[in-house]
């Protein structure tokens with residue numbers, strides 16, 4: 001069965017899309033730690049990050065870096081933090097989280113955003129991509 005993130009890539013499940021190329025996809029986390037919390041995934045469905053083949057792993061980090069640079073321009077923050085967990089969704093994803101304090105990287109700390117706010121953030125990040 002396809003992962004929930006594969007269903008996002010195929011459009012079966014909606015998302016607030018930030019960026020896409022042939023191999024990678026970025027979208028906003030639906031339950032964000034902080035405003036702008038973004039997930040970057042390989043289209044190839046693999047459970048654990050270090051099980052990715054080396055080319056896909058390097059490509060994922062390259063794509064995530066581009067998204068993170070745009071994210072830092074779009075959302076005021078001290079810096080963008082990176083985390084890879086995967087205990088909830090068994091499809092590799094890199095969390096990019098705008099950080100202003102340590103609580104922003106705490107996955108028990110969540111912020112609530114309205115659909116219009118998600119849409120505005122996704123558009124702002126996309127507009128800052130090179």
Ligand code: AMP
Pocket residue numbers: 004013015028029030031032039084085086087088089090093
């Ligand atoms: P983890 O697997 O522990 O790294 O966490 C999975 C992350 O995916 C969590 O931060 C969830 O909020 C996020 N998530 C789960 N389902 C969706 C979805 N349909 N759209 C966007 N983010 C999601």
